[in-house]
Amino acid sequence: MYNYKISHLRELESESIFIMREVAAQFEKPVLLFSGGKDSIIMFHLARKAFFPAKLPFPLLHIDTGHNFQETLDFRDKLVKETGSRLEVRYVEDSIKQGKVAEEKGPNASRNKAQTVTLLDAIEELQVDAALGGGRRDEEKARAKERFFSHRDDFGQWDPKNQRPELWNIFNGRKNMGEHFRVFPISNWTELDVWQYIKLENIALPNLYFTHQREVVNRHGTFLAKSPYIQLTKNEKWEMKTIRFRTIGDMTCTGGVESPADNLTDIINEIAASRTTERGTRHDDKRSEAAMEDRKKEGYF
């Protein structure tokens, strides 16, 4: 008999891989939601591990707000090409043109909310019955409440007061026509786990995560990158800063932090010492106390 002991990172990894295989077994048309952020990249890595040497049994789905960092898009295309994966892209711009959703106005306008409409349309169009997402419970208090297999009704809505029981590793994917599931295999990971795992597995990331020079504007304590989608208000001005991003989303709501960290070890030390959560740099969550819960109820991922 030998001593078999696994570290917590490997335990989290096997939990996530188990859930990905469970999704492939239980559902007919799953997709992997892919934004190009580090959580998506980890999800993609885990999915490849789960089915290797076969190719992924599901395509990636990217909801493109049109406000992405070019670096993220380049990284996404390279990754897809190298691994021979399938990629579906749906554009928020199209939903706006079709008149399904109105664009927000003002200096803080964001397409974050609008992408829910595009996502729900894509799910209907592609007849998706399970959408794998890289949401983590440590990100936000409403996410902390969600099951691994999260049921969505006909209108894509989440009912937080009536979630299904989910015992041990038994996942219930039963649903009626038109309903679907959001599945979160990395629910139990923390930001630190993600970074440790990236280091452990030597996973490539877009260079936005590492320190670089960039023109930014300081808005409510976070640095928003210069882009055509951000209008300055009266007292604001562009300035050059040495920053990196802790999360990557839309250019309109993802703030950078000042940091000299140019490698994974430095980033990990920085995060361990950090006294704010990564979503502290996200403007979309600061709108109200229950901002995330409200968006999730409407069908946000």
Next chain:
Amino acid sequence: MTDPILQNYDKSELLRFTTAGSVDDGKSTLIGRLLYDSQAIFEDQMEAIETASQKTGNEEVNLALLTDGLRAEREQGITIDVAYRYFATPKRKFIIADTPGHVQYTRNMVTGASTANAAIILIDARHGVIEQTLRHAFIASLLQIPHLIVCVNKMDLVDYDEKVFEKISDDFMGFSAKLDVQDIRFIPISALKGDNVVNRSQKMDWYNGPTLMYLLETIYIASDNNHIDPRFPV
């Protein structure tokens, strides 16, 4: 300087535990206290619950708001569904499932408890062992959670009286003959004031046992799961 948590990060074990007990026995407060005293609450989270506490008219910061993340839970001041929280010490990494105490939400409690290595059962020192305590202890046993930690909470409201603690421990022991749990421990605590949670209490000299955090860090879990014998799913 490297953070002590980081040094052992690739070797540290994972402990999943759950809190159980009746409504208002202080489950969410205890978790808030554990996170707060082990410095796992971030500034922006603290800021958010301070604002929220003031809005509802609390004098002290209500740590329960950390885990009660749903709108309905905040409005009613109760926990409806299980919430998961994460923290790490240099010895271990923890996943906490904060479960609801109300009878009608027991199914959500079961969801949270099913994956736990250890269950903390909270008992209000003023009320002693009540029906819901027994129900949760029994469910924990039914789910085959191998370790039970019974915390007699709100000791500050009974003047840190040893007799109260002894009486509740005896009552629970009497019932536990019906349970299929080998490992049961008792700790007198005050989640609100922080006695015996992470730091040893100054007010209960009569208690010589470990603090809750020490127990969580040292409970032996490696033999709980059989990773050695191969299994073939059919």
